[in-house]
Amino acid sequence: MNPKLWCSGFALVALLITGCNDQTIQENGQTDPVLVEYPVVYIERSLNRVGEEELTPVSFSARNPAEFNAGAALIIKNNAFADSPKTSLTANLFVVDSETDSEVLSEDIAQAIDIRDLSVSADGQSFLVSIRAPEIEDADDDEQPKWNIWRYQQSDKSFLPVISSEVIAEQGDDLMASFLPDGRIIFASTRQRLSRAILLDEGKPQYTATNESGEDSAFNIHVMQADGSDIQQVSFNMSNDIYPLVLQDGRILYSRWDTMGGINKINLYRMNPDGTDNQLIYGWHSQRITLDDEEYDIDYVKPQQMPNGDVLLLLTSEQSVGYQKRPVLINIDQFIDNQQTLASAANINESNAQSDLFSDDFYNFNFLDEINSAGRLSHLFPMPDNSNRFLLSWDLCRVTINTGTNEETIKSCGQLSPEEFSPEKLVEQGVELATPWYELWLYNGNTHTQQIVAKTTEDNMISEAIVMQATNNAPAFIADKTLGNGLIAELANEQAAAIHIRSVYDIDGSDSSISNSNPQGISALRDPSITRAEDLPARFLRIVRGVPLPPREVKRIPNTDFGRSRNQLMREIVGYTPIQPDGSVKVKIPANVPLAISVLDGNGQRIGGRHRQWISVKAGETLECNGCHTQQSELPHGRIEAQAASINSGAAIGGSTYPNASENIIPQLGQTMAQADEMVNGLAELSADITYKDKWTNPDISTPNPDLNYSYQELSTAAPEGSNCFTSWNAYCRLQVNYVDHIQPLWLLTRQVFDDESAELLADNTCTNCHGPVDIDNIAQVPAGQLDLTDSVSTDETDHLTSYRELLFNDAEQEVIEGIVINKLIDVVDSNGNIVYEVDLEGEFILDAEGNRIPVQTTITVPAILSTSGARQSERFFELFKTGRHENMLTVHELKLLSEWLDIGGQYYNTPFYSQD
Structure with a gap:
């Protein structure tokens, strides 16, 4: 046990906590305006799922967002006074012939529905929430109700599903909704609207794919109109993309479950509301961190933004068995990992990206299931008025004391003397943490005072809360990119995109081609008079597609189908393209599908490790990359602005050939060889075969390199399924290799x-x-x-x-x-x-x-x-x-x-x- 947790802030605890969760505090004798002016909305739930024969504690997992924890009620109060009347918005949603009651009754909490994901509009006049109706007795899992998004309007007190059609509403689980600046709604869903359509175009059955664990349907980010129409899928991960947050600059920060190849991380990604410019932002090498001298495996889940622009996360630990969180601020503007700055921010003073939201010891919330004077924090909502106040779902420190007669008594930690609160005395008396009792508090970070906002009974908890107050920092509007304005029409019409890598030899800003035999690096590689094609380390790029796995009710896949290892699941080859001598490559790729890349040698064999993240590009978009990274590297990668300057500055002089290269391709200033090649020969298309034809050797200076062609047509056995598609490439061409x-x-x-x-x-x-x-x-x-x-x-x-x-x-x-x-x-x-x-x-x-x-x-x-x-x-x-x-x-x-x-x-x-x- 950490001794400082027992004594820190003890005097403040004793002053404020004089009984079990029963206090109201005014500041300087004045009534806080927030207590009077703005409605407070919160979710109250049972700590155990209702309707089950055995007591089953509710559980919340980012890896299973659709988990159903029956036993919740949605409460609204006109203001934040603890004793102000409260109304259940859900008491009669799924109850027939039941009387309406403005007071929350115990039956309301026991109602077998689930509620989560409160989100308030920028003007404070409406909020969104996800609700799941009660289980249908004896129905199969795929026939049970889905999660639906509901909207409350303060103007007319209406509370209705966003999607009015029950048929459409039940086509997927919809969660974690937020308002975009133009009134549309962004949310996480298993609908997989576009992914399902692409399956048909690929010649597969249409189904809702599972995540890479194979257990549950995969969530991806979707956008819809305010009336629930025009649902568009904007992210395309193989596993869960969840908790989209509309940042003040208009971009979307969200949590992505990265599980390719057996890894298991939840990191922060960012994109535009239309899905463009989607990239890793933070967390890849920060999954294990040290807090209070203890190591924790954590997930970066459910980001929030403070009024001043700071990103707030309630960190949760995989080791924790309770509901407690640790509020942490993360500097994503200058860091890509906890101890790794962006290349452009190398000289900043801070050594870590993460810092505790509350700096004083009294609010030293942690993951430990041990007694902590700060109590336990489950949820936090920053007030949107720059007042440094927060709504807290807070379990004040309470302990169970064995009296020695097989009887137990519960006391607040504030009722214990300093001697009783010592680690030795607590162990001697058999003192343990009491059952969680999370109630709603308003905390003022300026005065370090708090007051009760909403109470609940023991064995229940308040899990989330918001205040319907307008924000002073409404998000900026980012218009969707359109054809000719950010998107290339020719590509978009083909449901294709492009990827441009400046140099595959660029490993985290270093030229990996430099060696004792090649001290000049890529400057020698791109000179045909110095380096023959056969001596180039990297010759071809392979694009690989993750195969979406069907749910069990569609097809039960035995583990033996995956073969020796399940880590890579099933993969399709999307095609091949040559890498230019300077390591650059630009090629047309399918849009809106999860893809990975591999760099190959002259034998068509992968160099280095497999790609560790799925990438996807919107139709018409071009993804720009500086280069690659090693699997173990902790240098900035995956985020364009985080990377060091490219090792490939491109053509030194516009309007002139590359040194000793062909006069048929004349680059512009700064162009890579791939860009220059596209300008003359058009954007490269993927092929089923590995082919090479020398474009760069000037025959007046050097001997041209021989052609290379590894072709399926030369096989005497059956070619992989789909190889014929590449005679006239389209965005749905795939190669399937089956051992048999x-x-x-x-x-x-x-x-x-x-x-x-x-x-x-x-x-x-x-x-x-x-x-x-x-x-x-x-x-x-x-x-x-x-x-x-x-x-x-x-x-x-x-x-x-x-x-x-x-x-x-x-x-x-x-x-x-x-x-x-x-x-x-x-x-x-x-x-x-x-x-x-x-x-x-x-x-x-x-x-x-x-x-x-x-x-x-x-x-x-x-x-x-x-x-x-x-x-x-x-x-x-x-x-x-x-x-x-x-x-x-x-x-x-x-x-x-x-x-x-x-x-x-x-x-x-x-x-x-x-x-x-």
Whole structure:
């Protein structure tokens, strides 16, 4: 326990807290105007879900926003006086033939509805809230009521759903709504309006995709008109995009659950209201922080903005089991992580982005489930009038004391003497925290005083509150980008966008191409007279699409469909494009889908780690990137303004060729090679094949580089699904690689070598001839290299072929004994090299029929030759076909297919509807 938590602010506690949650304080004998003038709205709920047979505490998870905690009421009061009348707005919403009562009754709290996400308009005349109707008995999960957004208007006291059509309202869960400056409403929803439509265009069934955990429907940010019409999806994450906050500058700050590849972080992102300029803002390397000498794993959830513009978060810890939060201010203007400034803000005085909202010890709220004199804070609403006042959902410090006669008594911490409040005395008396009792308080940060605003009964809590008061800092209006005004019409009409990377060699502002052999970096790479194409480290860019997974009621996907590892789920390849010699690339990509990029070498194999974030670009938009970053790097990345200046300044002189380069492409000042190429040859389109044609060599100065083409057309086996689409590219072209259809046939393909003149069979290099359990005479054999590539059903996993398991899973070494292939056994030896023998329960040696001790035996592990981490991590396999004993037995086109399959995760299927389960 932290001793300072016991004594800090004790005198103030004793002064203000003289009983259990019962006080009213006026300041300087004057009535606070906020107490009289403005309605207060709050959510009161039971601490346990109502209607369930067993007591189940309510729980709130950012990873399951649609969770239903039955037992809530929405209360409005004309003012903030504790004893002013209060009215339940929800007492009769879902009750038939029930009398209306202006007072909140216990039955109201017990009503089996859920309420959350209060948000007030800038003029203070209306608010939004999300409500879920009661469960329907015996109905399936997909038939239960959805979360709906309701609006209250102060002018006529109306309280109605924003979407009036029940059919439309029930098409998705709608949560976390806020007003945009033009009256529209931005909210998080599982509707996936555009994503569902794109599924149809991709040739898939239309369904609401789950998040990457596969448990619940994914939330994305949507916008609708004030009357609930014209619903538009504006974000396109594979998992949850939640809690959109309209900032004072008009942009949208929101929380994104980043779960690609098995990571598990909730970070802050920002975009315009139309979804453009969407990028990471804060938190990627700040998920584990130290607070009060303790380490916590935290999520950056539900941002708010203070009247002075500061961003406020109520941090919650994954380790915390209660409802307490810690109010923290985060400087996102100058930091991208807690201890990492933007490149442009390197000389600021602050060393950390995060600071506690309340600096005095008395309000030292924390995550600990231990006794804290500050009590526990669950919710905080900053008053919008720059008065430094807050509505607090506050559980004052109360403890349960064992009297020694099997009886307990509850006291406020203010009733304890300093001696009783010491850590030693608390432990001696068996003092524990009392059951949470969160009531509503108005706290004045200037005078450090508070007063009760709304009370509740024990076992209930006030979970959220707002004041219907106009803000002095109404958000600015940002108009949606339109065709010709921020969006390129040609791209938008194709439902496409573009991405421009200034240089893939730019790793966090450093030139990664600099080495002992290339001290000049990209200046040498972009000079064709110095660097040949085959010597360029980065040759191609691969674009990968995350496959949306259907919910269980549409298709139950067994884990075996994902193959060796579930981390990458299912992936589609969207296509390839060459990287220019300076590392730049600009290419047309599909709009409004989650995409990732991979940089490839000349063999079509991924360089470095996988991309860790999904990116999406609005139709007609161009995403600008300086470069890349390493997986472990904590330098600014992912946020354009955070990054260091690009290493690629582009053409030094406009109207002249790049040094020693072709005269066919004349760049403008500052253009990258990709930009200059687009100016002459048009925006590059993605292809199914990896192709290269030299555009940059000046034949009068250097020898042109040979063409390169790894083509599906050169395969003798089936090409991946969708490859034909690329003959005339469109935004819905996808490549699907499934092991059964596209990889297994490589091992079965007949590979006979004949003499050119006599047609004599010289060799049969069919893979399964050697890599099978029997030879050509059907006699048992140990597969060559202990690798069985046949298409038999695996004895280890009946949902997989033998070859898949042999390639990607560790196996046991085999041998042939008496015509039977069996696992080879060896004696187990101890650390001294002595044979270990079998013993019985008493430790006596077990003897065989001849009275000899029986050695303990074990199998010999044969490591898997392929890795789902990628082709370069499977180098031992590929070297066999480059310079090893299998040299040239697989073509470069087949090796490219194997490389891309491994790079995207080595899945068994990349089509959700492939298997029949």
